[in-house]
């Protein structure tokens with residue numbers, strides 16, 4: 436049985452996992468994050484450089 440795109444978007448295990456990824460401690464206290472000017476950097480970059488999706492983004496606007 437085919438699923439609708441809405442069903443896939445809302446219930447996909449992978450999409451739900453990606454939506455659940457948090458940010459590093461430094462981002463949590465960052466004013467750019469608090470003001471929605473940055474969403475905590477790139478989780479793929481974090482994974483590449485730190486080994487975790489919730490690590491510090493090497494290309495952070497305010498310094499690595």
Ligand code: SF4
Nearest residue numbers: 462465468473476495
């Ligand atoms: S990636 Fe850098 S600029 Fe963005 S929220 Fe995190 S600390 Fe702030």
